[in-house]
Amino acid sequence: MNVLSAFHLADGPMTLSQLAKGAGMDRSAAQRMVHTLRTLGYIRRDESGNGFLPGIRILDHTLDTLRLDPLVRRATPVLQELRKSVRERIDLSLFDDLRMLYAVRLQTKRQKFYTTLVGHSVPTFCSSGGWAVLSKLSDEQVSGIVNRSDRRPFTPDTLTDAQDIKAQVQKARDDGYAIATNQILSGEIAAAFPVLNTKGDPIAAIHIAGSLAEWTQDEYIQRVVPLGQEAARAISQY
Amino acid sequence: MNVLSAFHLADGPMTLSQLAKGAGMDRSAAQRMVHTLRTLGYIRRDESGNGFLPGIRILDHTLDTLRLDPLVRRATPVLQELRKSVRERIDLSLFDDLRMLYAVRLQTKRQKFYTTLVGHSVPTFCSSGGWAVLSKLSDEQVSGIVNRSDRRPFTPDTLTDAQDIKAQVQKARDDGYAIATNQILSGEIAAAFPVLNTKGDPIAAIHIAGSLAEWTQDEYIQRVVPLGQEAARAISQY
DNA sequence: GCAAGTGTATTGCGCTGCGATACACTTGCA
DNA sequence: TGCAAGTGTATCGCAGCGCAATACACTTGC
Structure with a gap:
């Protein structure tokens, strides 16, 4: 959750180092977390160039939050x-x-x-x-x-x-x-x-x-x- | 994430047992997870009656996903x-x-x-x-x-x-x-x-x-x- | 050609998440 | 009235997983 929350401060794709800093942890730890979040669909790579973005899987939870x-x-x-x-x-x-x-x-x-x-x-x-x-x-x-x-x-x-x-x-x-x-x-x-x-x-x-x-x-x-x-x-x- | 995803199948507030089943784990484990997700704002209690609902904290991530x-x-x-x-x-x-x-x-x-x-x-x-x-x-x-x-x-x-x-x-x-x-x-x-x-x-x-x-x-x-x-x-x- | 960035992969320790257990409370049926 | 089956909550200890360390390939720019 800390890794995902790191995006709150962003205004574009975030690099691993930025995510690590935002989440308050090591760059390698962030990488591992990003890895699993990515396989789950909560994070994706920015298509053009470097960095990561929140994945659309998050919108599933949005729908739950609103409809319930x-x-x-x-x-x-x-x-x-x-x-x-x-x-x-x-x-x-x-x-x-x-x-x-x-x-x-x-x-x-x-x-x-x-x-x-x-x-x-x-x-x-x-x-x-x-x-x-x-x-x-x-x-x-x-x-x-x-x-x-x-x-x-x-x-x-x-x-x-x-x-x-x-x-x-x-x-x-x-x-x-x-x-x-x-x-x-x-x-x-x-x-x-x-x-x-x-x-x-x-x-x-x-x-x-x-x-x-x-x-x-x-x-x-x-x-x-x-x-x-x-x-x-x-x-x-x- | 599994606990939060359990809401996908719901059509109203979910009890601990339902969340545990949906997340594929023990009822007590679910309780502990719900506990921390609740302090983080990702889950809240249903105001009237039993059960839990997704918390509005999730909408912060929604905004990130869409705006980025x-x-x-x-x-x-x-x-x-x-x-x-x-x-x-x-x-x-x-x-x-x-x-x-x-x-x-x-x-x-x-x-x-x-x-x-x-x-x-x-x-x-x-x-x-x-x-x-x-x-x-x-x-x-x-x-x-x-x-x-x-x-x-x-x-x-x-x-x-x-x-x-x-x-x-x-x-x-x-x-x-x-x-x-x-x-x-x-x-x-x-x-x-x-x-x-x-x-x-x-x-x-x-x-x-x-x-x-x-x-x-x-x-x-x-x-x-x-x-x-x-x-x-x-x-x-x- | 080196320095400082990217992202990736692997290994191992130790913290944290999970399961077990116990308890208080409400609901509904016997 | 009392028992059974639900709620949600609290605590504890082990083991699995998350975090840090380390190494590597690649790009960018001075």
Whole structure:
């Protein structure tokens, strides 16, 4: 697992030495591990030139993870229904401590780059989904997450000050949903709604993301919030 | 890895005993393995009731697999461009011996069920993508794949006879693309185009899938084939 | 022509994964 | 009510396997 995790830091094929360093072990040990992972299909050679890449065998486990996840199962039909009424990008992201991890994504026509990919994540502290989730946690839990986060800004407007973030969380508490503008991507507005488990803990969030070029914030809220809220309630078990 | 692979046969949370059996080992050994996989985040307990599920940590590796894959990198922008001109569902599936494994999927408004999921696969022998790939292989290789396949039909129209399949492959050889109707899903028509690596081996296929309720086969071919072919050529390296 | 990279193969020690065993708890049938 | 058959958990000791060491073939570039 350490060897496979070494790819997290990569931005292209990895050599044995790099994998060894990333996995915290000897080059020869890494080679042996790569060897067996390769026979199992979890790693493959880069076709052109040097280095190794993760193998498609991993996608089998991806499918298991998604199709067996009770939340994803429940959410998918609801999200598709939601998308029919709202013609914007719709995501389901799972709460994973400091990050929100995209599990389901339904695109629109004009989508940015390779945002198609499952497994992408955004920080909890500066995303609409994160704020929605945080709004259902206690002040101590919120502080814990905010303090432990690496609060590097994505855009000039990304909120990094702990007080500002807590204000957004408080607003989300009052409203029951969160609105984020220009946080991850400039020009983007996102509304997010918390999803709760049977105990009332937040476990995920639904996002509806649109463009500030097409909407004013008020219009967007009016249009999108009622539908999103209904969908989130349908998925929640609380 | 055996423990994680045990989930492939599951259709819900798995108990320790089931995992042990699936992984081919003792129940206590499985327990110990589950224990460490759980601390690593690769397995989690099912929230309600008994059993275990794959953990979202796996999705980190999914992201690596997709974002580092040279083919996916090259293909994504091309596919998105393609989708702007063709308003049907577009997929990129990777050739993996007996199956074609979906890596990228761009939906339309009205999509069926939970076809959203990455990692889904369809048999090579009866899918348009499979035929497209087979059309670039030798007769022996085609026979090998067809013979080794479990040729269970999906619809009443699924081709299962080896001769019929080879005829489709031959047609794809002549045309440069493959058309499949009612093979995986009744009412579906799909056009597929082979993607080649530098050596000329087929490694993937682009699909464009539409509904027979909206198109005749001839109309569909006229509309879709030129665009799909151009996209496949743009991605291929041969 | 040497140095610093690749990836590969083989050998052997010692850590770690597996099996055995025991226990607490729930469920359902006798 | 009590037993049987399931759950999941914890601990311990041996043996098999993962890791380090070593050697080698090949490419790249100074």
